[in-house]
Each structure stands twice: as structure tokens, then as C-alpha cells.
Amino acid sequence: MWRTDLRAARVAAGAELRATWRRLTSSWRRIAGLAVGLLQFVVAIPLFLFGPAAGLGESIVSGDPPLGTLGMLCSAVAVGGLYIGGASAINQNRVGSIGPLLRTAVPPRAVTLGRLGSELVQTAVLFILPAVAILVFVGVGAGGPLVPLVLAVAMGVLLLAWTLAGRIAGAALRYVGVLSRLGAWAKVALGAVVLVLVLGGSQVAVQAFLPDDASFLGGISIPVILPGRPLQAYAGAVLAPFGAAVRPVGVLTVVLTLGAIPLGLAATTRLEAALLLQDEGRDSTEASTRSIPAPFARWRAARIGWRHLLGTARDPKTLSHVFPVVMGIVPGGFFLVIEPDIFLTVGPPLLVGAGAVLAGATYCLNPLGDDRDQLPLVLSSVESTATLLRGRVVAGSTIGLTCAAIGLALAPFGDAPIAAVAVSASALLTVPAAAGTALGIGAFSPQFERREYMNVERAHPSQLVLLGFMFGGGLFFGGGTVGLWLATSAALDGSFAPLLAGVAWVVAAVGFATPGLLGYGYAVDRFDSLTLDAV
Amino acid sequence: MTGPPAIDAESLSKRYGSTVAVDSLSLSIDRGTVFGFLGPNGAGKTTTMRMLTGLVEPSSGTARVAGTDVEERRALVDHIGLLPEEPPLYQELTGSEQLRFAADLRDMSWESVADRALDLCDRLDLTEDLDRQIDGYSKGMGQKTAFVQAVQHDPNVVFLDEPTSGLDPRAARTLRELVVDIADDATVFLSTHILPVVEEIADEVGVLHGGDLVATGAPGELAGRVDDGREDTNLEDAFLELTSREAAWD
Numbered sequence: 001m002w003r004t005d006l007r008a009a010r011v012a013a014g015a016e017l018r019a020t021w022r023r024l025t026s027s028w029r030r031i032a033g034l035a036v037g038l039l040q041f042v043v044a045i046p047l048f049l050f051g052p053a054a055g056l057g058e059s060i061v062s063g064d065p066p067l068g069t070l071g072m073l074c075s076a077v078a079v080g081g082l083y084i085g086g087a088s089a090i091n092q093n094r095v096g097s098i099g100p101l102l103r104t105a106v107p108p109r110a111v112t113l114g115r116l117g118s119e120l121v122q123t124a125v126l127f128i129l130p131a132v133a134i135l136v137f138v139g140v141g142a143g144g145p146l147v148p149l150v151l152a153v154a155m156g157v158l159l160l161a162w163t164l165a166g167r168i169a170g171a172a173l174r175y176v177g178v179l180s181r182l183g184a185w186a187k188v189a190l191g192a193v194v195l196v197l198v199l200g201g202s203q204v205a206v207q208a209f210l211p212d213d214a215s216f217l218g219g220i221s222i223p224v225i226l227p228g229r230p231l232q233a234y235a236g237a238v239l240a241p242f243g244a245a246v247r248p249v250g251v252l253t254v255v256l257t258l259g260a261i262p263l264g265l266a267a268t269t270r271l272e273a274a275l276l277l278q279d280e281g282r283d284s285t286e287a288s289t290r291s292i293p294a295p296f297a298r299w300r301a302a303r304i305g306w307r308h309l310l311g312t313a314r315d316p317k318t319l320s321h322v323f324p325v326v327m328g329i330v331p332g333g334f335f336l337v338i339e340p341d342i343f344l345t346v347g348p349p350l351l352v353g354a355g356a357v358l359a360g361a362t363y364c365l366n367p368l369g370d371d372r373d374q375l376p377l378v379l380s381s382v383e384s385t386a387t388l389l390r391g392r393v394v395a396g397s398t399i400g401l402t403c404a405a406i407g408l409a410l411a412p413f414g415d416a417p418i419a420a421v422a423v424s425a426s427a428l429l430t431v432p433a434a435a436g437t438a439l440g441i442g443a444f445s446p447q448f449e450r451r452e453y454m455n456v457e458r459a460h461p462s463q464l465v466l467l468g469f470m471f472g473g474g475l476f477f478g479g480g481t482v483g484l485w486l487a488t489s490a491a492l493d494g495s496f497a498p499l500l501a502g503v504a505w506v507v508a509a510v511g512f513a514t515p516g517l518l519g520y521g522y523a524v525d526r527f528d529s530l531t532l533d534a535v
Numbered sequence: 536m537t538g539p540p541a542i543d544a545e546s547l548s549k550r551y552g553s554t555v556a557v558d559s560l561s562l563s564i565d566r567g568t569v570f571g572f573l574g575p576n577g578a579g580k581t582t583t584m585r586m587l588t589g590l591v592e593p594s595s596g597t598a599r600v601a602g603t604d605v606e607e608r609r610a611l612v613d614h615i616g617l618l619p620e621e622p623p624l625y626q627e628l629t630g631s632e633q634l635r636f637a638a639d640l641r642d643m644s645w646e647s648v649a650d651r652a653l654d655l656c657d658r659l660d661l662t663e664d665l666d667r668q669i670d671g672y673s674k675g676m677g678q679k680t681a682f683v684q685a686v687q688h689d690p691n692v693v694f695l696d697e698p699t700s701g702l703d704p705r706a707a708r709t710l711r712e713l714v715v716d717i718a719d720d721a722t723v724f725l726s727t728h729i730l731p732v733v734e735e736i737a738d739e740v741g742v743l744h745g746g747d748l749v750a751t752g753a754p755g756e757l758a759g760r761v762d763d764g765r766e767d768t769n770l771e772d773a774f775l776e777l778t779s780r781e782a783a784w785d
Contacts, residue, residue, distance in 0.1 A: 287668045289631040303639050311627035314668065318627065377623035377684065380588050380616075381640035383609040388640075532590045 005113060008106035012114025017121060038129065045133045053134045057141025057148070063243040070239070071232030077155050078162040078231060085166025088119050089272070090174060090455055108273035116167070116268065123163070131155075147242065154238040158231075161257045164264030171271045174455070178278045188316045195327070287314050296394070304391030308363050309398060320456040325361045325470055329354050345414035349485035351407030352427045353478030359400030359431045360438025360469055363392040365461035367439055368527050369446040372459045375535060385527040389520065393435040400431035419489040426484060429509060433516030434477045440519020441469050443526040448535040477512065484508045539602055541566040541692050541722035542587060547596035549582050556582040558746040559596065564739065566691075569718045571737030571754065572726040575778050578743040580726045581620065584694050587724065588617050601691040601722075612641070616690035620697050622681030630656075630665040630672070630680050637684035652687035658709055659683070674701035682710060692722045699729060711736055734758075734770045744778045 025031055059066050135148035177187050233250030240246045296306035312318045367389055371378055404427030411420035445462050453460045487504040490496030542564040549557040557579040564570045574580045585591040587600055589608040598605045601614035624633055634652050635645045656662045659679040678701045686693055699707040714723055715736050733740060734754045741751045750757060754770045761768040761776050
């Protein structure tokens with residue numbers, strides 16, 4: 001039975017890997033993307049890591065291995081594995097490129113093993129180049145191949161064990177979702193609770209388990225949550241031949257890590273095979289026709305925008321790509337919850353900034369790519385795509401302005417209520433400007449191909465566009481809003497000339513409006529000439 | 536029917552790299568005609584339809600639909616309605632919301648199209664499902680909704696790609712009747728593999744093979760031109776003969 005399953009799994013994994021390879025090399029644009037990625041590794045790794053890696057190798061053979069650094073390294077590998085495993089388990093709603101055929105041709109266990117094998121190979125390929133480069137540098141520092149070989153085995157084992165742990169956690173979360181038959185928004189709420197617990201718990205864990213000699217990192221980085229003493233001791237145990245102190249907890253961690261691999265493999269195979277046999281069903285389709293609310297009914301773009309919002313209200317998966325943005329915003333929220341007084345004061349500008357980011361990220365980062373399946377209708381119906389794009393600005397701005405309105409509600413309770421009201425009012429410009437900017441960035445690289453992301457298969461915005469807007473647009477609009485708020489607050493308490501504050505407002509207005517209008521104009525120009533040839 | 540043709544294509548071609556999808560197609564279709572557009576899989580039917588609706592740019596040649604150059608999309612959209620092979624519907628909307636959305640896209644008030652749209656829905660037995668989310672529709676219901684949204688604004692030229700796909704026999708018959716009714720005021724460009732449908736409702740037929748238009752004429756006329764010694768030949772015989780040899784009929 002196992003032999004048959006393994007053979008089928010090998011065939012499935014091979015087909016999946018071939019399909020992935022062909023997808024990656026299907027166009028010059030993708031090949032160029034791959035080449036740029038590889039180039040980054042080739043250039044960045046020697047540039048930034050040669051010194052530290054060689055230094056690590058040298059210090060390991062010195063007789064006193066730096067266990068603090070190694071513990072931190074182990075924790076980074078563990079957290080990385082946990083994330084990769086968890087994300088890959090959650091991030092699949094079909095069984096590879098040839099799903100239905102596979103599901104009806106081979107047993108569930110073989111399907112699971114095949115998919116797992118293919119994903120492990122893909123992950124390994126992704127990391128093999130930087131890993132080999134780093135290990136070579138370590139070897140240079142150590143003066144021989146033994147240290148990098150020991151590190152490769154130790155880190156590989158750790159990565160595999162934690163990837164499987166992440167895989168089990170992700171599959172378990174999906175299983176809970178399936179068994180509970182929760183509605184779409186209830187699943188979002190459950191996910192949010194898990195996210196809050198993980199992130200909130202990590203803040204506490206940072207305080208409790210920070211190893212002494214990694215304290216220079218401070219309490220800001222997730223990798224320092226988990227090294228604790230066990231992983232540091234793990235590093236000591238595997239580097240015993242080089243003079244590291246071996247502690248019982250280190251030996252125990254090695255044993256547990258090694259044991260976790262077969263156990264994890266068995267558990268994830270069983271869990272995911274069981275998931276394959278579950279009917280995940282689909283979310284409620286009981287919605288009935290809604291009339292367009294008065295504020296949206298008057299203008300065509302607003303009516304189109306309302307339908308985007310309605311679609312999201314019925315199916316939150318339409319915004320699955322916003323998850324990384326929320327992940328970026330939520331940790332900041334924790335800091336503010338811990339310090340509520342500060343939150344009441346700095347909340348309004350931060351919420352305007354968050355609103356600006358959300359206004360762009362929600363509906364504007366893949367305009368028309370998002371309408372991929374409806375393009376024949378859309379392109380053969382509208383005289384210009386401008387109306388459609390304005391509809392997206394309206395939808396995104398509705399969410400963004402809601403955030404700003406929450407900030408406005410906090411204004412009376414903070415230390416600078418007038419500045420808070422003023423900066424909240426600035427959202428009327430900042431938020432649509434951010435949405436217009438996002439349209440321009442999205443139009444630069446629209447994505448029409450469906451892909452799986454966060455368990456949702458649709459034409460998501462490209463990662464480059466998403467991250468570009470998050471870090472570029474987010475910093476620009478968020479930072480600009482905070483700067484505006486600081487200038488206004490300072491002018492109101494007399495520490496800043498009112499004229500200068502006025503200049504700041506004018507500069508901000510021009511500075512925000514310009515990329516917004518340019519982005520919108522570029523998107524209209526680009527999409528008005530769009531044909532299905534480009535899709 | 537007098538006046539300029541509803542569709543007038545001259546040497547229309549589409550190439551993808553070295554592949555010629557449509558090769559120098561010339562076509563003239565009078566207003567009020569139901570034109571059956573036939574061809575084997577991969578013959579270039581969908582590409583032709585996309586060029587005529589402005590969804591893809593021709594590599595060479597020209598075409599006018601309702602007197603408008605197909606490359607002037609801004610003006611073209613006022614005259615056309617399109618039902619592509621895959622119904623372009625938003626799964627999160629209800630049928631009613633989808634039809635209103637389609638009207639909105641054309642900047643038409645729902646009131647101005649509602650009578651026609653609701654009458655079509657009624658004839659297609661869709662009325663009771665209009666307030667349900669499209670995500671829960673069967674393939675046939677989606678097809679009916681997409682058909683209504685393609686014609687509710689009373690376009691001059693309607694392009695239908697496999698309109699009866701997924702429909703049960705009763706709905707398919709109703710849709711054929713609707714197509715004939717629509718042709719009272721509009722021109723219908725109908726692409727399908729179901730030859731009896733074309734034989735029943737088309738005034739004229741064009742057969743595309745390997746990117747070339749190899750024959751045009753009335754269905755009966757094409758059937759009568761089959762040279763296999765039989766007397767009771769039909770459109771299917773003509774189609775098979777036309778698409779199994781290199782040369783077109785004169």
C-alpha cells in the first residue's frame with residue numbers, strides 16, 4: 001500500500017514540479033523576474049553576509065562557539081519554517097495544477113505526499129542558493145568544510161521539523177474552519193483572533209524568553225521570540241565537537257527535533273488526507289438583492305464602487321490580498337493598545353495613514369486584473385475605463401475614510417483635539433489620493449492570471465505592486481500625515497510658526513494630490529488601450 | 536434591408552507570432568440578418584468575434600460594425616452587445632444586481648432597460664432567481680443572465696458565442712425564439728457548433744476554416760452545394776465537406 005502510494009506521490013510531485021517550472025518560464029517577463037531575483041542573491045549575499053558568515057565560521061572553530069548568535073539563527077530558521085509550513089497549508093484550495101484528475105486517480109494519502117514533496121522541493125530550491133553561499137562563507141571563515149556541513153545538517157533538520165509543525169498548524173486551522181461550517185466573515189473573525197493571539201502573545205513572549213546575549217535586538221523582532229534557551233542549547237549540542245557546552249536540554253531538543261520529523265510527516269499526511277475528503281462546501285449564497293444606498297446612488301462611479309463593497313460584504317475573499325497589509329498595521333495597533341493614552345492622541349493621524357493605505361490596497365492595486373473574468377462585458381460596455389477606476393477609488397476611499405472617521409471620534413479624548421480634527425479632515429484628500437496612487441502602481445503591472453493566495457484563487461495583485469505600495473505609498477502617505485499632524489500640533493501650542501504650518505498644509509496637499517492624479521491618469525491611459533491580447 | 540451593412544470587414548487578419556488565427560477575412564452582413572458563424576475548434580471564430588467587438592486589435596485589415604470602426608471602442612460600445620463563451624458575471628452579485636450593473640456600465644438607467652430586461656427574464660424563466668446570488672446559479676442560469684445583459688440595452692448588433700451552451704432543451708428553444716425576435720431590430724452574429732440551431736434561425740452562414748472564410752451563403756444554399764451524390768444533404772454535410780478539404784467552394 002505504502003509503495004503504491006509513494007509511487008503515485010512521486011508521479012504527482014513530478015507533474016506538479018514540471019507544471020510549476022513551465023509556469024515560471026512561460027514568459028520573458030517571468031524569466032526576467034527570476035533572473036533579477038537570482039541576481040539579488042548573487043549580489044546581496046556576498047555584499048552583506050560574507051563578513052558575518054565568515055566571522056561565524058571563525059568563531060565556531062575558535063573553541064567557544066557564539067551560542068547567542070547561533071540560537072538566534074536557529075530561531076530564524078524555525079520561525080521561517082513555521083511560517084512557510086503554515087502558509088503553504090492554508091494557501092491551498094485545490095490539489096495542484098491537475099487537481100481534479102489527481103484527486104480521482106490516486107488515494108488521498110498519495111495526493112498529500114505528492115503535494116508535500118513538491119512544495120518541500122520548491123522551498124528547498126528557493127533557499128538553496130543563499131544557503132550554499134552562506135555555508136561557503138562560513139567554511140572560508142572556519143578554514144574547512146566540516147563546520148558548514150554540520151551547520152547545514154543541523155539547520156536543515158530544524159527547518160524540516162518546523163516546516164512540518166507549521167504545516168500541521170495550518171492544516172488544523174483549515175480543519176477547524178471546515179468542521180465548524182463557519183460563514184465567510186466568521187472565518188475572517190476567527191483568523192483575526194488567531195492573529196491577535198499570535199502577535200499579542202509574541203509581545204509577551206519577547207519579554208519572557210529573550211536570551212541574554214541576543215538582547216541587542218530589543219523586543220521588536222519575531223525571531224527573538226522563540227530561540228529561548230532550548231534552541232540555543234540545540235546549537236550547543238550540535239556544535240559539541242567544536243567545544244560548545246552541551247546541556248541536557250540541548251540533547252533533548254535534538255532528540256525531539258529528530259523525532260518530530262517522522263511524527264510530523266505522519267500527522268500532516270493524515271490531517272491533509274482527511275481534509276481532502278471533506279467537502280469544504282461554499283459560503284452562503286443566500287444574499288438577496290440590495291438597493292444602492294442614497295450616498296452611492298447619485299453617480300455612476302459611486303454605484304460601481306458600491307457594488308465592489310457589496311461584493312466584499314458577501315465574500316471577504318475578494319480582499320484576501322490585503323492580509324499582508326493588515327499584518328503590517330496590526331502590530332502597531334498592539335503598541336497603541338498597551339499605551340491607550342498615546343493611542344488617543346496619535347490615533348487620529350495613524351488612522352488616517354492606515355486609511356490611506358487601505359484605500360489603495362483594497363480595490364486599486366489590480367484594477368481590471370481583478371475584473372479578469374468580466375473583461376469581455378466591461379470592455380465592450382464602457383466608453384472609457386475611467387468610470388470603472390473611479391468606482392474603485394470610491395470603494396477604497398469608503399473604507400479609508402471609515403478609518404479616518406474612527407480617528408475623528410477619538411479626537412476629543414486626546415491631548416491635541418484640534419490638531420486631531422484637522423488631520424482627520426485631511427483624509428478627504430489623503431485617502432482618495434492614496435487610492436489614485438495605488439491605481440497608477442497597479443496599472444504598471446496588472447495581473448490577469450489566477451493564482452492561489454491565502455486559500456483564494458483569483459487574479460491577485462502582484463507581490464511587487466503590493467509591497468511597493470505598502471512600503472512606498474504607506475510610508476509616503478502615512479509619514480506625510482503624521483508630519484502634518486506634528487506641524488499642526490506644534491503650531492497650535494505655539495512652538496511652530498502658524499505660517500510654517502500653513503506652508504506644511506499646502507505642501508502636503510500638493511504632495512498628496514500629485515501622485516494621486518498622476519496615478520489615476522496613468523491608469524486610465526493604460527486601461528483605455530487594454531485589449532484581451534494583453535490578458 | 537437597405538443602408539450600409541451592419542458588419543463590414545475587409546481583409547481582417549490576426550496573427551499571434553507566427554500563428555495566423557484569422558487570415559484576411561472579408562465579410563459583409565446586412566442589417567437585420569441572423570448570421571451563423573461556423574467553424575471547427577481553433578478555426579478563429581472567437582478571435583474574429585473579439586476583433587469585431589473591439590476586444591482585440593486586428594493585425595491588419597479594417598472592420599466596421601454598425602458603421603463604426605472597430606478600433607474606435609469608445610463609439611463602438613454604443614452599438615454592440617456581447618455574450619462571450621464564458622458568461623462574464625460577478626459571482627458576488629445577485630442576478631438583478633448584475634443586470635443593473637450592466638446597465639450602469641453603459642450609463643443607462645435601470646428604468647430605461649427594465650421592461651425589456653424583465654420581459655427577457657420572464658421568457659427565460661429567470662425571474663424567480665433574479666434575487667439570488669449568482670454564485671449559486673447553475674451554468675444554464677448564468678448563461679441566461681449573461682444573454683439578457685448582452686441584449687437588454689437594445690444594441691444594433693448582437694454577438695453571441697455558443698448562446699445555448701448549458702441550457703436545457705426548453706430554455707434553448709426559448710433562446711432561439713428570442714434570437715429571431717431580436718433580429719427584427721438588430722443584427723445577430725451567432726457563433727455555435729450546434730448546426731441545427733443555425734439551420735433553423737440563420738439567414739446567412741459563414742464557415743471559417745484555418746483562419747479563412749471558406750464559404751458564405753444561406754444555410755439551404757450551402758447544403759445544396761454538397762457534392763456527394765445525395766439529394767437530402769443538410770448544413771452538417773456542407774460543414775463537414777468544407778472543413779475537410781483545403782480549397783473553398785467558389
